Amino acid sequence: MKKNQNSLKKYIVADKYGDMSAEDYLKSVMKVSSRNRQRLFRSKNVFVNGRPVHSKQRIKGGDMVAIRQFADDTYGVKPQIGPVDVLYEDDAVIVLNKPAGMLVHPAGQTDSFTLANFLAGYFQEKGQTITIRPLHRLDRDTTGCVLFAKKPEYQTRLEAQLKANTMHRFYQAIVMGTGIMEVYPDGCIRENIGKVPGMANRRRVDTKGQPAVTHFKLVEEMGPNTLLELWLETGRTHQIRVHMDYVGHPVLGDKMYGTPSRLITRQALHASGIQFQHPVTGQMVEVNAPMPADMQECMEKLKSYWK
Incomplete structure (x- = not known):
């Protein structure tokens, strides 16, 4: 594993954090993920006052805790050349517009032709080695915004926003x-x-499941169908699709929670926007993805038929 010798992240321990273990300090204060904590301690790249320490080492107020920042040397997935629709990119993050019929990242027996594979190919063509770090997922047949972090520390900061519900994700859905x-x-x-x-x-x-909260507002009624704008307070698997079915308004074309439709070949659900605090600058970033052609065509047919 290559090390970036000039990249140490340093903290001076405040008195209120004295007598914590090094492991707890990295977790609670430095916000290092479990996977990266294990990697850092295993490779002896956690330092207290300049000396490498183990995870149970006690620290005290005034100590300097430092961790080595590793440079990426793998994409984490097989790079492939394919469609990459970049909605926003800078040195810290990239937001892609995912098409229908594609997984966000390899899962199960699918290890290729995913958005992650194509993003790795995109980075490879630019001569960059960046591990693929999706912050969230979309179902195979849901289109729209997917956010990726370019470094582990940025991933950790963005994951904290997800957990605190300060990252906002917006959707458009045509429902029955x-x-x-x-x-x-x-x-x-x-x-x-x-x-x-x-x-x-x-x-x-x-009732015994995980809490899930979906907010929505009516945009337009088109005959027997409705266009909604939705935003999530939580991020459960299939949350919008399950909630819409439960209230008697399944997403149009949803083969799992509703019924197939002659108007569209998939569920009419699109991740139309995402809003987050930039992991470096702290500024709010808002990225939007235009409604895909199949949903636009579906709406045009509905409006034409029910004039």
């Missing part, structure tokens, strides 16, 4: 039925989501 605001005038669905026994990839509303 109308009148949803009459039943949910506050535009909020608060229903726990859990796994369906015996069906690993399917979810359902379950």
Whole structure:
């Protein structure tokens, strides 16, 4: 493993953190992920007052704790040349517009032709070695914004925003039925989501599941269908699709939680925007993805038919 010899992240321990273990300090104060903590201690790249220490080493106020910043030497996935629609990029992050029919990253028996593989190919063509670090996922047939971090410390800071619900993700969905605001005038669905026994990839509303909160507002009603804008307070698997089905307004074309549609070959769900605090500058960044052609065509057909 190559080391960036000039990159040490240093902290002076405040008195209130005295008597913590080095492991707890990295976790609670320096916000180092579990995976990276293990890597740092194993490779003896955690230092207290200039000396390498083990994870249980006690620290005290005034100590200087430093960790080695590693330069990436692997993409983490097989680089492949493919479609990469860049919505935003700088030295810290990149946001891509994912097309329908593509996984965000390898999973199960699929280890190629994913968004992560194509992003690795994009970096490779630019002569950059950057490990692929997606901050969140989208279902295979959901389109739109996916955020990636270019360094582990940026990933850690962005993951903290996800956990604190300060990273905002926006969606557009064409759903079945109308009148949803009459039943949910506050535009909020608060229903726990859990796994369906015996069906690993399917979810359902379950009082014993994980808390899930979906906010929405009505954009337009088109005959028997409705265009909604939604934003997530939590990020459960299939959250929007499960919640919409539960309230009687499944996403149009959703083969798992609704019914297939002649108007569109997939669920009409699009991650239209993402808003986050930049991991370096601290400034708010907002990135938007235009509605894909198949959803636009679907809306045009609905409007034309129900004039």
